[in-house]
Amino acid sequence: MKLKLVPARTGATWVKLGMQTFFKQPLALAGLFFIFMAVMSVASTLPIIGLPLAMTLLPAATLGLMAATREATQGKFPMPLILFTALRAGPAKLRAMLMLGALYAAGFMLAMGGSYLVDGGGFARLYLGGSAPTAELLQSPDFQSAMWLFISLHLPLSLMFWHAPALVFWHDLPPLKSMFFSIVACFRNFWAFTVFGLSWMGTIVVAVLAIGTLGNSTGNPGLSSMLLFPALMLLASMFFTSLYFSYRDSFELESDDLSRAAT
Template identity: 70%
Template sequence: MKLTLVPARTGAVWVKLGMQTFFKQPLALAGLFFMFMALMSVATMVPLIGLPLAMTLLPAVTLGLMVASREATQGRFPMPLILLTGFRAGPVKLRAMLTLGAIYAVGFLCAMGASYLVDGGGFATMYLGGKAPTAELMENSSFQMAMWTFIGLHLPLSLLFWHAPALVYWQDITPVKAMFFSIVACLRNFWALAVFAALWMGVMVGAVLMLTALSGALNAPTLGSVMLLPALLLVAAMFFTSLFFTYRDSFEAPGDATPTKE
């Protein structure tokens, strides 16, 4: 396995490819993303073990979205079962995926637990409840410290797992090695990923501003609030579509996938 170094501008290429690929198979990729969201939501509803279960499943299900993106780049229609690719790749890879998931779940819960110790659970309750923080809450110093504690711990955890499921699946390496190579690749291609993240944040903010302007122009104040969630979910689906390209161009191409040419 060989790590590939890419220039910062490749981050913009990844965003562009994610959008282009999504619109090649919009129904399939949007449907798979909504299935992904539904699966995570259902998993969290399991009494007592819901959150750890969802976090354990997350790496393997995210891999399914990456495999779907690869299928779309090759002109094929990704079928719903592709979302379960990580669970259907044989006993060895299944154990590896579940091991990755278990490690991620422990790391996530530790990060969330650390934030709980800072503010007594205010940030954790808001985050896990999927609620937007109020202005009063955002001004609370303990809440801010808890938020930054979680972000500071979760960011390196995310880098460890950014490429790990794909490396286990396509490169046949162990979970621990996959995590190591993942964070090394992310750090070596830091500026490309920084551009990638900044552009997706810009796309999300742009979508919000566009809806706000449209609702104002049409004098329909409820239009923005009604369309906001579908618009953000659409952006999220394109973001997940683009993850495959960050992996593909950071390592030797899996199978017959072709790296981005600069």
């Protein structure tokens, strides 16, 4: 396995491929994404252990969505069980994936805990859906400080785990080594990932504006509210579909890697 350097425009290509692949199997990929969201939501509602458990399962679930995307690119219909690919691949890979998940959970809880210390939990409750946003809360200096602290801690964490599930599962790398190669690959292709992020941000803004315009033009603002959530969920599903292509183009697979990836 070797790192590959790609031009900045490749970031936009990843977005395009994510959308195109989604529309090849929209029912399967949307359904898998909603199962993914349901599993994360149910796990997070468990008392005390809920949030750490959900974060521990996140890398494995993300790998499942990437495996589904790969099947869709091959013209196959991804079945629901593919979401649990990482948990059904034998004890060695299961242990590695759960260790990776535990490391992610620890990092996430550390970032969230840091924000809690800054504003007493205001940002954490809002981020985790435990409270509704208010103008007073959003304008609070402590809230804004907590938000930026969380972002500054969570961003490098996200980069370390961007490719890590795929590297653990398809390349048999140990969790810590996969995290290292993941963040190195993200920095080596900094401009491609920047274009990738900006392209998705632009897509979301355009979608929100289009839905708002539709509601205003029909004289039915409630229509915008009704359409906004499912539209954002579909875009989120396409985003997760595009993750596979960012991984695929960031690493040059060698013969042994190709044989493992085919299984």
